Amino acid sequence: MREMAGLDEGTPLFAQVAERLAAEIADGGLAEGERVPSTNELAAFYRINPATAAKGINILADEGLLDKRRGIGMFVAAGSRATLLARRRAEFTKRYVEPLLTEATRLGIDTDELIALFKERSNERGGVAV
Protein backbone atom coordinates (compact mmCIF):
# COMPACT_ATOMS: atom_id res chain seq x y z
CA MET A 1 0.00 0.00 0.00
CA ARG A 2 1.28 3.44 -0.93
CA GLU A 3 1.66 5.84 1.96
CA MET A 4 -1.41 8.12 1.88
CA ALA A 5 -0.72 10.12 5.02
CA GLY A 6 -2.59 7.65 7.18
CA LEU A 7 -5.76 7.09 5.17
CA ASP A 8 -7.12 3.57 5.53
CA GLU A 9 -8.48 0.88 3.27
CA GLY A 10 -12.03 0.30 4.42
CA THR A 11 -13.74 3.67 3.97
CA PRO A 12 -14.16 5.82 0.86
CA LEU A 13 -11.25 8.25 0.66
CA PHE A 14 -13.47 11.31 0.16
CA ALA A 15 -15.20 10.52 3.47
CA GLN A 16 -11.84 10.19 5.20
CA VAL A 17 -10.66 13.52 3.81
CA ALA A 18 -13.86 15.17 5.04
CA GLU A 19 -13.45 13.54 8.44
CA ARG A 20 -9.83 14.68 8.78
CA LEU A 21 -10.74 18.26 7.92
CA ALA A 22 -13.68 18.18 10.33
CA ALA A 23 -11.43 16.87 13.10
CA GLU A 24 -8.92 19.61 12.43
CA ILE A 25 -11.66 22.24 12.69
CA ALA A 26 -13.07 20.68 15.87
CA ASP A 27 -9.61 20.57 17.47
CA GLY A 28 -8.95 24.18 16.54
CA GLY A 29 -6.09 23.37 14.14
CA LEU A 30 -8.09 25.14 11.46
CA ALA A 31 -9.64 28.25 12.97
CA GLU A 32 -12.95 29.72 11.89
CA GLY A 33 -12.37 32.14 9.03
CA GLU A 34 -9.14 30.40 8.06
CA ARG A 35 -8.62 29.13 4.49
CA VAL A 36 -8.74 25.34 4.19
CA PRO A 37 -6.22 23.62 1.90
CA SER A 38 -7.20 23.58 -1.78
CA THR A 39 -8.25 20.44 -3.63
CA ASN A 40 -4.83 20.19 -5.22
CA GLU A 41 -2.99 20.72 -1.94
CA LEU A 42 -5.03 17.96 -0.32
CA ALA A 43 -4.55 15.66 -3.32
CA ALA A 44 -0.78 16.14 -3.17
CA PHE A 45 -0.63 15.70 0.62
CA TYR A 46 -2.76 12.56 0.76
CA ARG A 47 -1.53 11.34 -2.66
CA ILE A 48 -5.06 10.88 -3.95
CA ASN A 49 -7.01 11.85 -7.05
CA PRO A 50 -7.97 15.56 -6.94
CA ALA A 51 -11.61 14.67 -7.73
CA THR A 52 -11.66 12.55 -4.56
CA ALA A 53 -10.24 15.42 -2.50
CA ALA A 54 -12.79 17.82 -4.01
CA LYS A 55 -15.61 15.47 -3.05
CA GLY A 56 -14.37 15.48 0.55
CA ILE A 57 -14.27 19.28 0.71
CA ASN A 58 -17.72 19.52 -0.88
CA ILE A 59 -19.27 17.36 1.81
CA LEU A 60 -18.24 19.91 4.44
CA ALA A 61 -19.31 22.81 2.22
CA ASP A 62 -22.74 21.19 1.72
CA GLU A 63 -23.10 20.87 5.48
CA GLY A 64 -22.41 24.59 5.81
CA LEU A 65 -19.14 24.01 7.66
CA LEU A 66 -17.12 25.70 4.92
CA ASP A 67 -17.80 28.89 2.97
CA LYS A 68 -16.82 29.20 -0.63
CA ARG A 69 -15.30 32.53 -1.56
CA ARG A 70 -15.33 32.74 -5.29
CA GLY A 71 -11.89 32.77 -6.83
CA ILE A 72 -10.10 32.50 -3.50
CA GLY A 73 -11.04 29.13 -2.01
CA MET A 74 -12.85 27.54 0.91
CA PHE A 75 -12.88 28.97 4.42
CA VAL A 76 -13.96 27.57 7.75
CA ALA A 77 -17.46 28.93 8.41
CA ALA A 78 -18.37 30.75 11.59
CA GLY A 79 -19.91 28.44 14.17
CA SER A 80 -18.61 25.25 12.58
CA ARG A 81 -16.36 24.36 15.49
CA ALA A 82 -19.33 24.35 17.88
CA THR A 83 -21.38 22.30 15.41
CA LEU A 84 -18.65 19.70 15.05
CA LEU A 85 -18.00 19.46 18.79
CA ALA A 86 -21.73 18.98 19.42
CA ARG A 87 -21.78 16.25 16.79
CA ARG A 88 -18.79 14.54 18.35
CA ARG A 89 -20.41 14.66 21.76
CA ALA A 90 -23.55 13.08 20.37
CA GLU A 91 -21.48 10.27 18.89
CA PHE A 92 -19.44 9.70 22.02
CA THR A 93 -21.74 7.07 23.49
CA LYS A 94 -21.99 5.12 20.26
CA ARG A 95 -18.34 5.32 19.34
CA TYR A 96 -16.69 4.82 22.71
CA VAL A 97 -19.09 3.75 25.44
CA GLU A 98 -20.98 1.04 23.53
CA PRO A 99 -17.89 -0.85 22.29
CA LEU A 100 -16.38 -0.53 25.75
CA LEU A 101 -19.46 -2.09 27.35
CA THR A 102 -19.48 -4.87 24.75
CA GLU A 103 -15.88 -5.79 25.48
CA ALA A 104 -16.42 -5.46 29.24
CA THR A 105 -19.36 -7.87 29.05
CA ARG A 106 -17.29 -10.39 27.11
CA LEU A 107 -14.59 -10.22 29.77
CA GLY A 108 -17.07 -10.38 32.64
CA ILE A 109 -16.22 -6.92 33.97
CA ASP A 110 -19.29 -5.55 35.74
CA THR A 111 -20.41 -1.92 35.99
CA ASP A 112 -18.98 -1.30 39.47
CA GLU A 113 -15.62 -2.68 38.45
CA LEU A 114 -15.74 -0.57 35.29
CA ILE A 115 -16.42 2.61 37.25
CA ALA A 116 -13.61 1.76 39.65
CA LEU A 117 -11.29 1.26 36.65
CA PHE A 118 -12.30 4.63 35.24
CA LYS A 119 -11.59 6.40 38.51
CA GLU A 120 -8.27 4.68 38.96
CA ARG A 121 -7.04 5.48 35.44
CA SER A 122 -8.36 8.99 35.61
CA ASN A 123 -6.49 9.67 38.87
CA GLU A 124 -3.30 8.21 37.42
CA ARG A 125 -3.60 10.56 34.46
CA GLY A 126 -3.97 13.45 36.82
CA GLY A 127 -7.69 13.79 36.63
CA VAL A 128 -10.31 13.97 33.97
CA ALA A 129 -13.47 14.50 36.01
CA VAL A 130 -15.44 11.26 36.41
Next chain:
Amino acid sequence: MTPAISVTGLTRRYPDQVALDDVHLTIGHQTITGLFGRNGAGKTTLLRILAGQEFPSSGSVRVFGSPPAENQNVLRRLVLVREDQAYPDFKVRHALRAASFCYPNWDTGLASSLAEDFGLRPGKAIKGLSRGQRSGLGITIGLAARAEVTLFDEPYAGLDAVARQMFYDRLLADYADFPRTVLLSTHLIDEAAALFENVVVIDRGRVVLDTAADGLRGMVTTVSGPVLAVDSFTQGRPVWERRALGSQASVVMVGQVSGEDRERARSLGLDLTPLSLQQLVVYASGGSAVAGSLPERTSA
Protein backbone atom coordinates in the same frame (compact mmCIF):
# COMPACT_ATOMS: atom_id res chain seq x y z
CA MET B 1 -20.50 16.75 -24.15
CA THR B 2 -18.96 13.92 -26.17
CA PRO B 3 -17.01 11.64 -23.82
CA ALA B 4 -13.23 11.56 -24.27
CA ILE B 5 -13.38 7.88 -25.17
CA SER B 6 -16.38 5.86 -26.21
CA VAL B 7 -16.20 2.19 -27.16
CA THR B 8 -19.22 0.18 -28.26
CA GLY B 9 -19.39 -3.50 -29.14
CA LEU B 10 -15.65 -3.61 -29.72
CA THR B 11 -14.38 -7.05 -30.72
CA ARG B 12 -10.84 -7.89 -31.77
CA ARG B 13 -10.18 -11.39 -33.12
CA TYR B 14 -6.82 -12.95 -33.79
CA PRO B 15 -6.57 -16.20 -35.74
CA ASP B 16 -6.24 -18.24 -32.56
CA GLN B 17 -8.12 -16.15 -30.00
CA VAL B 18 -10.59 -13.39 -29.25
CA ALA B 19 -8.61 -10.60 -27.56
CA LEU B 20 -11.59 -8.30 -27.00
CA ASP B 21 -15.13 -9.56 -26.91
CA ASP B 22 -17.97 -7.03 -27.23
CA VAL B 23 -16.39 -4.34 -25.07
CA HIS B 24 -18.47 -1.31 -24.08
CA LEU B 25 -16.72 1.52 -22.32
CA THR B 26 -17.15 5.25 -21.78
CA ILE B 27 -14.36 7.36 -20.32
CA GLY B 28 -15.18 10.92 -19.29
CA HIS B 29 -12.95 13.95 -19.83
CA GLN B 30 -10.34 14.73 -17.19
CA THR B 31 -10.50 11.53 -15.20
CA ILE B 32 -7.86 9.00 -14.21
CA THR B 33 -8.96 5.43 -14.85
CA GLY B 34 -7.19 2.26 -13.74
CA LEU B 35 -7.30 -0.58 -16.23
CA PHE B 36 -6.79 -3.95 -14.59
CA GLY B 37 -6.85 -7.59 -15.59
CA ARG B 38 -4.68 -10.64 -15.84
CA ASN B 39 -1.97 -11.00 -18.46
CA GLY B 40 -3.62 -11.67 -21.80
CA ALA B 41 -6.96 -10.24 -20.64
CA GLY B 42 -6.95 -7.70 -23.48
CA LYS B 43 -5.67 -4.51 -21.81
CA THR B 44 -2.85 -3.87 -24.27
CA THR B 45 -5.03 -4.64 -27.28
CA LEU B 46 -7.61 -2.15 -26.04
CA LEU B 47 -5.02 0.59 -25.48
CA ARG B 48 -3.41 -0.05 -28.88
CA ILE B 49 -6.80 0.22 -30.59
CA LEU B 50 -7.54 3.47 -28.72
CA ALA B 51 -4.18 4.78 -29.94
CA GLY B 52 -4.97 3.81 -33.52
CA GLN B 53 -2.15 1.27 -33.60
CA GLU B 54 -4.46 -1.65 -34.17
CA PHE B 55 -7.87 -2.08 -35.78
CA PRO B 56 -11.14 -3.41 -34.40
CA SER B 57 -12.54 -6.58 -35.99
CA SER B 58 -15.96 -5.13 -35.31
CA GLY B 59 -17.60 -2.46 -33.18
CA SER B 60 -16.83 1.20 -32.84
CA VAL B 61 -14.12 3.21 -31.11
CA ARG B 62 -14.34 6.98 -30.75
CA VAL B 63 -11.80 9.31 -29.24
CA PHE B 64 -13.14 12.87 -29.04
CA GLY B 65 -16.00 11.59 -31.19
CA SER B 66 -13.85 10.29 -34.06
CA PRO B 67 -12.21 6.96 -34.89
CA PRO B 68 -8.53 7.24 -33.90
CA ALA B 69 -7.03 5.05 -36.63
CA GLU B 70 -5.04 7.07 -39.18
CA ASN B 71 -6.66 10.23 -37.87
CA GLN B 72 -4.05 12.91 -37.16
CA ASN B 73 -6.62 15.16 -35.51
CA VAL B 74 -7.05 12.54 -32.81
CA LEU B 75 -3.56 11.07 -32.69
CA ARG B 76 -1.71 14.32 -31.98
CA ARG B 77 -3.96 14.78 -28.92
CA LEU B 78 -3.11 11.32 -27.63
CA VAL B 79 -0.03 9.60 -26.25
CA LEU B 80 0.48 5.90 -25.53
CA VAL B 81 3.39 4.81 -23.36
CA ARG B 82 4.04 1.10 -23.55
CA GLU B 83 5.98 -1.29 -21.42
CA ASP B 84 9.38 -1.79 -23.05
CA GLN B 85 8.81 0.88 -25.64
CA ALA B 86 11.30 0.50 -28.51
CA TYR B 87 13.23 3.56 -29.70
CA PRO B 88 15.37 4.12 -32.80
CA ASP B 89 19.14 4.37 -32.36
CA PHE B 90 18.85 7.70 -30.58
CA LYS B 91 20.20 9.66 -27.70
CA VAL B 92 17.84 10.73 -24.89
CA ARG B 93 17.98 14.32 -26.17
CA HIS B 94 16.84 13.20 -29.66
CA ALA B 95 13.93 11.18 -28.33
CA LEU B 96 12.73 14.17 -26.31
CA ARG B 97 13.12 16.54 -29.25
CA ALA B 98 11.27 14.15 -31.56
CA ALA B 99 8.45 13.93 -29.02
CA SER B 100 8.32 17.73 -28.73
CA PHE B 101 7.48 17.90 -32.46
CA CYS B 102 4.70 15.29 -32.12
CA TYR B 103 2.76 16.79 -29.23
CA PRO B 104 1.36 20.34 -29.41
CA ASN B 105 1.14 20.70 -25.61
CA TRP B 106 4.70 19.45 -25.02
CA ASP B 107 6.42 21.11 -22.04
CA THR B 108 10.20 21.23 -22.38
CA GLY B 109 10.77 22.32 -18.78
CA LEU B 110 8.73 19.43 -17.41
CA ALA B 111 10.53 16.99 -19.72
CA SER B 112 13.95 18.16 -18.49
CA SER B 113 12.99 17.97 -14.84
CA LEU B 114 11.46 14.49 -15.21
CA ALA B 115 14.46 13.28 -17.20
CA GLU B 116 16.72 14.51 -14.42
CA ASP B 117 14.57 12.80 -11.76
CA PHE B 118 14.83 9.52 -13.64
CA GLY B 119 18.58 9.90 -14.07
CA LEU B 120 18.47 10.36 -17.85
CA ARG B 121 21.42 12.34 -19.16
CA PRO B 122 20.51 14.06 -22.47
CA GLY B 123 23.65 12.81 -24.22
CA LYS B 124 23.18 9.19 -23.22
CA ALA B 125 22.41 6.65 -25.96
CA ILE B 126 19.01 5.03 -25.41
CA LYS B 127 20.35 1.55 -26.08
CA GLY B 128 22.78 2.09 -23.22
CA LEU B 129 19.99 2.83 -20.73
CA SER B 130 18.91 0.32 -18.10
CA ARG B 131 15.42 -1.14 -18.33
CA GLY B 132 14.24 1.15 -15.54
CA GLN B 133 15.74 4.22 -17.21
CA ARG B 134 14.00 3.31 -20.46
CA SER B 135 10.73 3.16 -18.52
CA GLY B 136 11.64 6.55 -17.05
CA LEU B 137 12.06 7.92 -20.55
CA GLY B 138 8.62 6.60 -21.54
CA ILE B 139 7.06 8.20 -18.47
CA THR B 140 8.88 11.48 -19.15
CA ILE B 141 7.50 11.58 -22.68
CA GLY B 142 4.02 10.47 -21.55
CA LEU B 143 3.75 13.22 -18.93
CA ALA B 144 5.57 16.04 -20.77
CA ALA B 145 3.36 15.47 -23.84
CA ARG B 146 0.40 16.73 -21.75
CA ALA B 147 -1.78 14.99 -24.32
CA GLU B 148 -5.51 15.28 -23.73
CA VAL B 149 -5.69 11.49 -23.74
CA THR B 150 -2.73 9.89 -21.99
CA LEU B 151 -2.48 6.10 -22.06
CA PHE B 152 0.05 4.25 -19.91
CA ASP B 153 0.37 0.52 -20.48
CA GLU B 154 2.37 -0.98 -17.60
CA PRO B 155 4.82 1.89 -17.95
CA TYR B 156 7.28 0.88 -15.26
CA ALA B 157 9.19 -2.26 -16.10
CA GLY B 158 12.39 -2.25 -14.09
CA LEU B 159 11.46 0.78 -11.98
CA ASP B 160 12.05 0.40 -8.26
CA ALA B 161 9.51 1.42 -5.62
CA VAL B 162 11.08 4.86 -5.16
CA ALA B 163 10.92 5.65 -8.88
CA ARG B 164 7.33 4.39 -9.10
CA GLN B 165 6.34 6.60 -6.19
CA MET B 166 7.94 9.49 -8.06
CA PHE B 167 5.90 8.61 -11.15
CA TYR B 168 2.62 8.62 -9.18
CA ASP B 169 3.47 11.89 -7.45
CA ARG B 170 4.54 13.63 -10.65
CA LEU B 171 1.46 12.32 -12.47
CA LEU B 172 -0.85 13.66 -9.74
CA ALA B 173 0.95 17.00 -9.53
CA ASP B 174 0.90 17.62 -13.28
CA TYR B 175 -2.65 16.29 -13.60
CA ALA B 176 -3.76 18.77 -10.93
CA ASP B 177 -2.35 21.68 -12.93
CA PHE B 178 -3.17 20.31 -16.38
CA PRO B 179 -6.13 17.93 -16.11
CA ARG B 180 -6.39 15.35 -18.89
CA THR B 181 -7.91 11.93 -19.52
CA VAL B 182 -5.56 9.26 -18.21
CA LEU B 183 -5.81 5.49 -18.58
CA LEU B 184 -3.22 3.53 -16.63
CA SER B 185 -2.97 -0.21 -16.97
CA THR B 186 -1.11 -1.82 -14.08
CA HIS B 187 -0.71 -4.96 -12.00
CA LEU B 188 0.52 -2.94 -9.01
CA ILE B 189 -3.02 -2.05 -8.07
CA ASP B 190 -2.77 -1.27 -4.38
CA GLU B 191 0.15 1.10 -4.61
CA ALA B 192 -1.60 3.09 -7.35
CA ALA B 193 -5.16 2.71 -6.02
CA ALA B 194 -5.66 6.24 -4.69
CA LEU B 195 -4.83 7.79 -8.08
CA PHE B 196 -7.93 6.45 -9.73
CA GLU B 197 -11.33 8.04 -10.03
CA ASN B 198 -12.65 5.02 -11.95
CA VAL B 199 -11.57 1.44 -12.34
CA VAL B 200 -12.17 -0.97 -15.21
CA VAL B 201 -11.43 -4.68 -14.94
CA ILE B 202 -11.10 -6.78 -18.08
CA ASP B 203 -11.23 -10.55 -18.00
CA ARG B 204 -10.83 -12.72 -21.09
CA GLY B 205 -11.62 -9.81 -23.40
CA ARG B 206 -14.70 -8.64 -21.53
CA VAL B 207 -15.30 -5.76 -19.17
CA VAL B 208 -16.33 -7.41 -15.89
CA LEU B 209 -16.20 -4.31 -13.70
CA ASP B 210 -16.53 -0.60 -14.50
CA THR B 211 -17.11 1.55 -11.46
CA ALA B 212 -16.04 4.53 -9.34
CA ALA B 213 -12.91 3.56 -7.41
CA ASP B 214 -13.87 5.25 -4.16
CA GLY B 215 -17.23 3.48 -4.12
CA LEU B 216 -15.44 0.14 -3.88
CA ARG B 217 -13.73 1.01 -0.63
CA GLY B 218 -15.37 -0.87 2.19
CA MET B 219 -17.73 -2.62 -0.25
CA VAL B 220 -16.21 -6.06 0.26
CA THR B 221 -15.17 -7.35 3.66
CA THR B 222 -13.61 -10.51 5.01
CA VAL B 223 -15.54 -11.69 8.06
CA SER B 224 -13.66 -14.18 10.22
CA GLY B 225 -14.23 -15.87 13.54
CA PRO B 226 -16.28 -18.76 14.95
CA VAL B 227 -18.19 -20.62 12.19
CA LEU B 228 -21.67 -20.15 13.62
CA ALA B 229 -21.18 -16.46 14.28
CA VAL B 230 -19.67 -15.86 10.81
CA ASP B 231 -22.56 -17.64 9.09
CA SER B 232 -25.18 -15.83 11.12
CA PHE B 233 -23.51 -12.47 10.42
CA THR B 234 -23.20 -13.00 6.66
CA GLN B 235 -26.63 -14.55 6.18
CA GLY B 236 -28.62 -12.90 3.40
CA ARG B 237 -25.56 -11.08 1.99
CA PRO B 238 -23.83 -11.84 -1.30
CA VAL B 239 -20.84 -14.04 -0.50
CA TRP B 240 -17.84 -14.50 -2.81
CA GLU B 241 -15.97 -17.12 -0.87
CA ARG B 242 -16.38 -19.18 2.26
CA ARG B 243 -13.59 -21.12 3.89
CA ALA B 244 -13.72 -23.02 7.13
CA LEU B 245 -11.13 -24.78 9.25
CA GLY B 246 -12.35 -26.57 12.34
CA SER B 247 -14.46 -24.15 14.35
CA GLN B 248 -13.18 -21.06 12.50
CA ALA B 249 -14.54 -19.63 9.26
CA SER B 250 -13.63 -16.82 6.92
CA VAL B 251 -16.18 -15.40 4.51
CA VAL B 252 -15.73 -12.73 1.85
CA MET B 253 -18.92 -10.71 1.95
CA VAL B 254 -20.21 -7.94 -0.33
CA GLY B 255 -22.00 -4.84 0.95
CA GLN B 256 -21.42 -1.79 3.09
CA VAL B 257 -20.73 -2.44 6.77
CA SER B 258 -22.79 -0.10 8.95
CA GLY B 259 -21.98 1.06 12.46
CA GLU B 260 -24.58 -1.37 13.79
CA ASP B 261 -22.95 -4.20 11.81
CA ARG B 262 -19.63 -3.29 13.37
CA GLU B 263 -21.10 -3.31 16.84
CA ARG B 264 -22.76 -6.66 16.19
CA ALA B 265 -19.52 -8.14 14.82
CA ARG B 266 -17.75 -6.98 17.95
CA SER B 267 -20.30 -8.62 20.21
CA LEU B 268 -20.07 -11.85 18.18
CA GLY B 269 -16.28 -11.77 18.43
CA LEU B 270 -15.84 -11.38 14.68
CA ASP B 271 -13.00 -9.75 12.84
CA LEU B 272 -13.88 -7.46 9.89
CA THR B 273 -11.15 -6.72 7.36
CA PRO B 274 -11.92 -4.66 4.26
CA LEU B 275 -10.64 -6.07 0.98
CA SER B 276 -8.05 -3.94 -0.78
CA LEU B 277 -8.68 -2.89 -4.37
CA GLN B 278 -6.11 -5.43 -5.54
CA GLN B 279 -7.76 -8.31 -3.68
CA LEU B 280 -11.09 -7.17 -5.06
CA VAL B 281 -9.77 -7.20 -8.61
CA VAL B 282 -8.44 -10.72 -8.10
CA TYR B 283 -11.95 -11.91 -7.26
CA ALA B 284 -13.53 -9.87 -10.06
CA SER B 285 -11.08 -11.36 -12.57
CA GLY B 286 -12.15 -14.81 -11.46
CA GLY B 287 -15.63 -14.49 -12.94
CA SER B 288 -18.19 -11.98 -14.05
CA ALA B 289 -20.77 -13.31 -11.59
CA VAL B 290 -18.65 -11.97 -8.76
CA ALA B 291 -18.30 -8.51 -10.28
CA GLY B 292 -22.06 -8.43 -10.94
CA SER B 293 -22.73 -8.00 -7.24
CA LEU B 294 -20.76 -4.74 -7.08
CA PRO B 295 -22.17 -1.27 -7.71
CA GLU B 296 -22.24 -0.03 -11.30
CA ARG B 297 -20.80 3.31 -12.22
CA THR B 298 -23.63 5.80 -12.16
CA SER B 299 -22.15 8.50 -14.34
CA ALA B 300 -19.53 8.36 -17.04
